[in-house]
Amino acid sequence: MENLEGGDNEAHALPGLFPYFSVPSTPVLDAAAPPSLSSDDSNQHSTFVTAALQQAAASACSNLQLPHLGPAADQLAAAATATVPPMILPPMVDWTSLLQQAGLMGPPPVMIPGLHQPQAAAAVQLDQSGENDGEAASGSGGGGKEKAKGGGRSGNKKKASRPRFAFQTRSANDILDDGYRWRKYGQKAVKNSAHPRSYYRCTHHTCNVKKQVQRLAKDTSIVVTTYEGVHNHPCEKLMEALSPILKQLQFLSQF
DNA sequence: CGAGTTTGACCTGCGC
DNA sequence: GCGCAGGTCAAACTCG
Numbered sequence: 001m002e003n004l005e006g007g008d009n010e011a012h013a014l015p016g017l018f019p020y021f022s023v024p025s026t027p028v029l030d031a032a033a034p035p036s037l038s039s040d041d042s043n044q045h046s047t048f049v050t051a052a053l054q055q056a057a058a059s060a061c062s063n064l065q066l067p068h069l070g071p072a073a074d075q076l077a078a079a080a081t082a083t084v085p086p087m088i089l090p091p092m093v094d095w096t097s098l099l100q101q102a103g104l105m106g107p108p109p110v111m112i113p114g115l116h117q118p119q120a121a122a123a124v125q126l127d128q129s130g131e132n133d134g135e136a137a138s139g140s141g142g143g144g145k146e147k148a149k150g151g152g153r154s155g156n157k158k159k160a161s162r163p164r165f166a167f168q169t170r171s172a173n174d175i176l177d178d179g180y181r182w183r184k185y186g187q188k189a190v191k192n193s194a195h196p197r198s199y200y201r202c203t204h205h206t207c208n209v210k211k212q213v214q215r216l217a218k219d220t221s222i223v224v225t226t227y228e229g230v231h232n233h234p235c236e237k238l239m240e241a242l243s244p245i246l247k248q249l250q251f252l253s254q255f
Numbered sequence: 256c257g258a259g260t261t262t263g264a265c266c267t268g269c270g271c
Numbered sequence: 272g273c274g275c276a277g278g279t280c281a282a283a284c285t286c287g
Contacts, residue, residue, distance in 0.1 A: 183258080
């Protein structure tokens with residue numbers, strides 16, 4: 001098992017994982033009682049979304065700033081803030097792609113200073129190495145193919161860890177709609193848990209983000225979702241939701 | 256027929 | 272070194 005505590009003290013922002021969240025469910029606010037997935041996992045998943053995080057999320061949401069993009073972008077940020085449902089996690093939206101698609105930003109990629117800076121979301125970080133962040137884009141060619149059956153993992157040192165974030169949601173549905181499309185690639189029975197753990201990969205061809213979904217052993221009404229990696233593409237549903245706003249901004253930006 | 260799911264096998268890391 | 276548990280692969284299967 002990986003050490004989810006990690007040795008790295010550096011805070012890390014929620015990396016664009018939750019730009020859109022339409023789950024008809026109740027986030028768990030019990031900060032005092034970090035959940036244990038099972039008796040074995042209890043010491044591994046040590047950090048979770050808490051009320052504090054959600055406050056931070058709201059704060060991050062309302063403080064979205066796009067310094068050099070002008071009032072149009074500010075309006076967009078404000079609109080996004082107003083658009084997100086109450087329990088939305090920080091919308092670390094891929095603003096670059098968004099604004100490019102909306103025609104509010106020129107073709108050359110523009111780095112938005114501070115957008116990927118650490119925010120007050122360290123509470124949810126389970127693991128990160130710091131080196132492997134945007135691996136999805138280049139990586140192994142959209143792969144995971146590096147592992148072949150029958151000894152294909154030659155030269156595979158310790159598995160490079162990527163930032164991992166977990167949050168729990170009280171929901172009857174295991175599958176939470178976070179706006180991205182996922183393909184299930186595995187399921188495992190977990191020791192000391194009646195519920196299996198499911199493994200999902202983002203279906204976007206260049207994206208290598210994974211997530212694990214599992215119900216708490218203690219409280220099976222709670223779904224724990226662990227994300228690994230960073231999406232390198234915009235969220236489809238977010239784009240759907242924001243397209244009217246973007247069009248309006250595009251119109252306004254002409255003046 | 257393509258995309259997604261299921262499921263058994265295989266591989267790796269870790270603790271003993 | 273061995274066994275266990277977790278993670279992933281990929282063939283078979285299902286579904287729209």
